Amino acid sequence: LHQGGILFPRESETRQVLTLDGLWNFVVMNNSNPFQGFKHHWHKKSLKEVDANVQLMPVPSSYNDITTDWTIRDHVGLVWYDRTFFVPKFWSEVGRVWLRFESVCYAAQVWINGQQIMVHEIGHLPFLAEITAYLKYGLENRITVSVDNTLLPDTVPQGLVAELRNGRLQQTYTFDFFNYAGIDRPVKLYTTPKTYIDDVTVLTVHVRPELAIIQYNISVVGDYNVSYRITLTDNKNNFVTDAESRLSFGTLRIENPKLWWPYLMDPEPGYLYSLEFELLDTFGDLVDKYIQPFGIRTLTWTNKTFLINDKPLYMHGFGRHEDSDIRGKGFDLPLIIRDYNLIRWIGANAYRTSHYPYAEEIMDLADQMGIMIINECPSVNTMFDSQRFFFLPFSGYSDSLLQKHKQSLTDLIKRDKNRPSVIMWSVANEPRTQQDPAGSYFKQVIQHVKSLDTTRPTTIVESQTAGVTKASDYVDIISFNRYNAWYHDAGNLDLITQNVINEAMKWNLRYNKTVIMQEYGGDAMEGLHMLPTFIWSEEYQVKLMSKHFQAFDYLRSRGFFIGEFIWNFADFKTPQDYTRVGGNKKGIFTRNRQPKASAHHLRKRYWYLARQY
Ligand code: GCB
16 A cells, blocks of 8 residues: 555556446355455456356446345445456566556455455545556456455544344444445556655645745655746736756746635636646656646635635635445546536535545536635544443444544545645544543644644534534634434424524633534425425425524624535435434435425525525
């Protein structure tokens, strides 16, 4: 496993990218003999040879909803994938060949031609390795992947495996989105020269209307006797400025910079420059080139306000999921573009990547469209004491859990540090922060984030209340979720406005920080209409929103309240449960991305907010 940079593979004069997406062979392990594959060295053979039950499985995709077999949907444990591919003969001379997975949920082992090259844990994040020495050039190669979806007390997120009365294993977890699994994002092979750019970091350090200064840092692996040429071009590919240096770091001055603005705050939101990083040898010839998009913007925050380019921000959007019919969490470009079209239609300027990092292509579009992202790591509902795990010999908290939680943030920040769209790190959703160890745990998690990035504020999305949580002292911004007139006061719409006002004020008073309502909402069954309004109807969802809007307008007038995020953008799949009808229906869009009455209502609200910038 490569420990350096995890730059997104982009083609250039010195780099080529090939996809391994397509149909792979797929075998579900029988849990009466789960380790059979390892014992019998399946990685050295083709799956077609070793198992009669080979099926075809699309990559990228979650495997759960592709077949008609519920035992595959609900499978706990190992599955295997393999396929063959060719590598062009000339690739033996290019320098290095890499293999990169954008995400495998949850844990993966990878072999090339029978040799193990990677072991990785934690879903929704990329991992890569150099495989130059393992390939057969100009010949057929095999890639084999074993995937384990098991969630345990020390995985991120946590879960438990129970054995049912008939011996079947069942995965349980406390969060409500379905634990989709598999190779769910693109798989790529790509080349770099022997001496190559392993990572780049770009920061805006100074912005005035007439001048911006940006700072860059390039990590190189290989022959260090190189020099650097950095060229900045605008979004029409016109030359802006450049620099040549023997040093791998420096600054660039950009006169009359065009800033990166969020959607609707500027006629040209999401303005991106391109930074071409080139390595040159002693003759001035090109060794390697990596092109990094970059937006110029500043973030500043105090206990009273959050500013982008010195302008106060008010965020309005939603929590979301990577989720759709058949594909599960599988990467799907038509869906991604549809979602952004809906986001623009509804006039949202932000969303949270609840409850895990989203695909890099989704993040690229947020950069390009000026959609602000509260970037959440995969930690959801973390337990810290033995409360939930009382029947196990160990407690919810462990050092290994903390290490993995930090690792997920290391990788997330490495992956997304250069993105202008990312305006905040959310280090957890609804952790059990009332429990004692939560204070020291989150102190360490937040310190870890701060050691990696001080240019963005941090938050924890709380379901606990002000004064009860032991973690809020450490964050920059308070985020809370509350289901007024749903999980409590169900049916009592008339209690919402005052409750929301009281709670937000209490958070602000207690911690003297800015406050965001990260989740509120109620389920609506599409097509269910009831007058007078009644719980689960489209009318109820709309009314519930209006009551919140009244609270938000009042809170905004107090200054400290900086964002409203409805739960959820679209309906999504959950585990089977009597509180869910075919999944979580709190979406304002249906699962196949058509509007409910609430979407039309929210659209009026968000465009009204946008007119006030
Ligand atoms: C929450 C969770 C979210 C759930 C939501 C609900 O508090 O953060 O993941 O989907 O409630 O609808 O229950």
